[in-house]
Amino acid sequence: MDESAEVVHQCPADGSGVTPCCARTPFELPRTDRMTTDSARITCNRNGPEEQR
Numbered sequence: 534m535d536e537s538a539e540v541v542h543q544c545p546a547d548g549s550g551v552t553p554c555c556a557r558t559p560f561e562l563p564r565t566d567r568m569t570t571d572s573a574r575i576t577c578n579r580n581g582p583e584e585q586r
């Protein structure tokens with residue numbers, strides 16, 4: 534894995550404006566981050582923002 538790569542977030546569900554993974558709108562996410570509907574590709578920390586590894 535490339536640690537410098539973008540974070541992948543889950544796309545907001547229908548009727549929701551925020552990502553299920555971190556409860557942010559796509560506009561709040563860093564522009565380098567990406568979104569997907571494939572849960573296997575999500576790398577976002579679901580429990581909070583910017584946790585250290």
Ligand SMILES: [Zn+2]
Pocket residue numbers: 541542543552554555556577578
């Ligand atoms: Zn996220």
